[in-house]
Amino acid sequence: MAVETISKTPEVSVPISSNSIILRISRFNSKTDSSPTFAEFKVPVQKWTTVLEAILFVKQNLDHSVAVRYSCRQASCGSCGMQINGKPSLACYTKISELNSNVVTVEPMHNFPIIRDLAVDFKQMFATHKKMKPYIVREDSEVTPGTKEFLQTPEDVEKYLQFSYCIKCGLCNSSCPTMATDTSFIGPQGLAQAYRYVADNRDDGKKERLKIIDQSHGIWRCHFAGSCSHVCPKGVDPAMAIQLLRGYLLGFRK
């Protein structure tokens, strides 16, 4: 991989107490480039500076053309997932001081097609997510006159609540060893979402969802490496969801 070093220093006033790091950003344009290159920038940082803030500093002061997707800056929207020093993480939720390194390398998430630089294409993941029927499936509705609302005990809610925390950032798919080689695998994100609705006692779509995931590139391709749960920034634990989901297919769960 070629390295293009940019020795630009910031022209803005930087607080005297600040340190600086070298931020290496992977640059790639799918329309014009044949392979990614790295651009290096000297970025002033504080103890609280996040990786996203460092990237935005580069955009504002050194190179406006860096492509990055972000929105909420508080780990809620799932837009800024990327490889940070080799590990899939949210840029807005990773402080540079936590990385213990003066060189921070950011790359686009693995297992997703690159649109440009750090922005990747979520098309396949969203299509898979949609395929899992991520909504309550049942004949009646709680808004139908004459019917009651669907009551659930706290225990019922706890069965699926954890998995509804998914922000669709794609970090789990990026770390999954099966996703690394199988282009058709549903992936931990989709499977965890299938479990989220299967475990919901208001839902009647269990049979349909189990049929969707019970295929050659479906749930059986998960080998319980646990990497998805390792990287999830919201505590979702897709590995657990997948194993529990498989329990339904194997007859361990009803």
Added chain:
Amino acid sequence: MAERMSNREGLRGMANPARYGLERVAYWLQRLSGLGLLAYLIGHIYETSSIVNGKVAWDKMLELTQTTQGHLILTLVIGMCVFHTANGIRVMLGHGGIGVGKPGQPEYPYDKSQRSATGSLNYKQRLCIWVSIALAALAMMYGMAVLFGD
């Protein structure tokens, strides 16, 4: 070019055990030991098939396994077999949803300590991985004592 565009990690990423904790190391060892055992099985079939060529050919083949290198390979096979079996039982039980923890409400800051305490990355799983490694090491030591003893 198409593969680079898709940014898939490929086999190199799949086989990299370094980034995602002990569970990924166990995943890697399981694959490695599985491939090793497959290679041994093929070699073993080749070795035992030599008997159809008569006693001389069989004895000649046996002599190959009675060397230091042959013993070292067999010791490795013992280790791979024990690890693959023990870790395989852990994974099979996990696949049925046994020992993978119980869903609970995630707590801020959502670091993996909660998943390590009550989730799929729990201490029972990690303990089972370490026990599998320890059993493989013990079996290899016993195998070496038998193969190289006297």
